[in-house]
Amino acid sequence: MAKVLIIDDDADYTLATKAILQAAGHQVSTAADGKQGLEAVKAQDPDLIILDIMMDSIYEGYSVTTTLRGTPEYMDYRDVPVLMCSAVKTIAGERFTLPPEAELAQGDDYLDKPFTAEVLLAKVEKLLAG
Amino acid sequence: MPLRSVKPLILAIDDDEVARESAQVLLSRWGYRVNLAENGEKGLHLMRQNPPDLMLVDLQMPGISGLEVLAGVREFDPTIVCVMVTGHATLQSAVDAMKQGAYDFLPKPFSPDELKHVVGRGLERRFLELEAKELREEKARMEANFVTLVSHQMRSPLAAVRQLLEVMVKQSLGPMPPAYGELMDRAVARLDELLHSLNAWLAMSRLAESGIAERRAPTALADILTALAQRTRLEAQAAGQEVVVEGDPGEVELAVDRETLLEALYNLTSNAVKYNRPGGKVTLEVRVHPYQVDLSVSDQGPGIPEAEQPFIFNDFFRSKSPELKNKPGTGLGLSIARRVVKAHRGDISVRSQPGQGATFTVSLPR
Structure with missing residues (x-):
């Protein structure tokens, strides 16, 4: 069992992801935007973060990872694995363009929405083991 | 509108030096930026280099006539407002100019107030036209991207529904009567088909715009x-x-x-x-x-x-x-x-x- 933090502004995804993870025995907390998410990281000290890329602003998820990985304030949390997800990237020709210096923002793995329980749990287990 | 945030630019074309200088003095006093040209050719050149919001064009000049300048302006950008300045109130040439798309005319000699009034009204017209043009372009963009917009709007909620169904299919919240299982699987299959189509349509319209x-x-x-x-x-x-x-x-x-x-x-x-x-x-x-x-x-x-x-x-x-x-x-x-x-x-x-x-x-x- 691990502590997983879901940061997503879409309540339906949060609900579904939480149910799948809880059924697999994980302890889940949630946050609805980047700011709440960063506060929750400190409050919950999660083993894994599932982070939506597009929230209030297009790249809000990326700014969360940049803060986590790049600021002294979050020094203690910079090794927490981050699973980024989005409903946008599945479409050919449609993509996020990131500036080259944004490598920090990428997270450790990526998940297309919607996802099956198997794919989600496989990625979660891999990141937790990794 | 962003265009209003910069001072309007006025281009005055007149072969009479005194007329140019007084236009310069008055217009800049009222807060406009001013460009001057002493003949039609230079005026059109200046217009292309630095497109103005409004032009004051002397009808009778040596070289290219005011009417020819007007035609050049209309061809370059019909939203640039042209006010024709007529030397000795030749009504007929003023009428001709209006027919060819001039916004107004000013018979010489005119008072500063008359100039101020005509320029103010002309600029209002210019900004209305620019705004209308922008709205027309926005509408055309919307029409061109209709498929993309609709698919996007449909895709997010459908994808969320798919995610919620996933919880039920996998019975993450507890067992479901077996009879529902097959119905659930069928619902998921149909939804996946629809999502697949939406993705394909989006990919198509993206490819039309894309920068491969x-x-x-x-x-x-x-x-x-x-x-x-x-x-x-x-x-x-x-x-x-x-x-x-x-x-x-x-x-x-x-x-x-x-x-x-x-x-x-x-x-x-x-x-x-x-x-x-x-x-x-x-x-x-x-x-x-x-x-x-x-x-x-x-x-x-x-x-x-x-x-x-x-x-x-x-x-x-x-x-x-x-x-x-x-x-x-x-x-x-x-x-x-x-x-x-x-x-x-x-x-x-x-x-x-x-x-x-x-x-x-x-x-x-x-």
Whole structure:
């Protein structure tokens, strides 16, 4: 069992992801935007973060990872694995363009929405083991 | 409107130096930026270099006449407001100018108040026109992107519904009466089909706007082949099929938009899996030639009727053949693949004999 933090502004995804993870025995907390998410990281000290890329602003998820990985304030949390997800990237020709210096923002793995329980749990287990 | 935030620019064209100087003094006193020209030719040149919001044009000048200047302005940008300044109140020429699109005229001599009034009204007209033009353009953009917008709007809620159904299908919150299981699976299958179509439509409209050429970057052929084989294996394994990779990509690099090209190739491999015979083999083959690279995908399915082969790359084409027509599909996969390959200055072709599978070959320049 691990502590997983879901940061997503879409309540339906949060609900579904939480149910799948809880059924697999994980302890889940949630946050609805980047700011709440960063506060929750400190409050919950999660083993894994599932982070939506597009929230209030297009790249809000990326700014969360940049803060986590790049600021002294979050020094203690910079090794927490981050699973980024989005409903946008599945479409050919449609993509996020990131500036080259944004490598920090990428997270450790990526998940297309919607996802099956198997794919989600496989990625979660891999990141937790990794 | 952003244009209002900068001071309006006025271009005054007059051969009379005194008239130019007084225009300069008055207009800048009222907060406008001013450009001056002493004849029509210089005026038009200045207009092109630095397009003004409003022009004061003397009707009678040596060289190009005021009417000719007016015609030049109308041709360049009809939203630039022209006020004609007439020397000795020749009513007829003023009427002619109005007919040809001048906004107003000012008979000389005029008072500063008259000038201020005409210029103020003219600028109002200019900004209304610019605003209207912007709205028309916005509307045209909306119309052009209608499919994209609608698909996007539909896609998010549907994807969320799919995610919620996933919880029920996997019974994450507790067991469900078995009788519901099949209904649930059917609902999921239909929803997946719809999401797949939406993704394909979006991909189509994105490709129409997309900048594949700008995103091309050196990419190892071996890397493309590995990524393609990996994803194909996942799909093939799920369908109880085998994937075989043949040929040697060597150290070859291609200038491609990797992600988009891979999406196009996935369309070919996922077709191969979809139409393959049960337990069949999917073969990925790479052939490196001096000036091009051929990547082909073969299956061992029923093949494509010869009569249909010329049409399979068309938008929305679906086979009428009884063995093929019941497979789910959007009729867009191959047409998307062709667009992507063409955007790479490559070519895509098919070879198939009924009963002996099909081979799709993508040729890309080295």
